Amino acid sequence: MDCIFCKIVAGEIPCSKVYEDEKILAFKDINPQAPVHVIFIPKQHILTCADDINDSNKEILGDIFEAISKVAKELGLSDGYRIINNCGKHGAQSVKHIHFHLLGGAQLPEDMGVRE
Numbered sequence: 702m703d704c705i706f707c708k709i710v711a712g713e714i715p716c717s718k719v720y721e722d723e724k725i726l727a728f729k730d731i732n733p734q735a736p737v738h739v740i741f742i743p744k745q746h747i748l749t750c751a752d753d754i755n756d757s758n759k760e761i762l763g764d765i766f767e768a769i770s771k772v773a774k775e776l777g778l779s780d781g782y783r784i785i786n787n788c789g790k791h792g793a794q795s796v797k798h799i800h801f802h803l804l805g806g807a808q809l810p811e812d813m814g815v816r817e
């Protein structure tokens with residue numbers, strides 16, 4: 702499958718790794734939008750986007766959020782952070798391997814609305 706994130710998991714594309722366990726990989730975003738910007742993915746390409754979540758695959762989401770919480774503590778994000786999942790065209794999802802952005806390290810804007 703021609704998937705950038707699968708290639709990162711396979712070690713074919715280098716990344717700056719932040720966290721790894723049996724099921725999850727987290728690495729720094731190549732185009733950071735905040736002082737801390739980490740991408741969390743399931744290593745297996747089991748979901749393209751949030752739209753694919755169902756009973757048979759939802760367990761990984763709890764694992765990912767647990768990993769995010771762990772990493773946020775390790776990175777000292779005690780004042781909070783934002784978790785983003787872009788889904789589909791209107792969500793401006795560019796990589797079709799489900800992933801969650803962890804953003805923090807500074808005050809983030811309140812506005813998350815429609816671009817004019």
Ligand code: DGP
Pocket residue numbers: 705714716717728729730731732740786787793794795796797
């Ligand atoms: P999204 O728009 O939600 O699909 O975000 C995909 C993110 O993935 C985007 O913020 C940039 C990041 N990204 C894309 N290609 C690479 C890559 O090769 N390495 C790393 N570290 N991040 C990447």
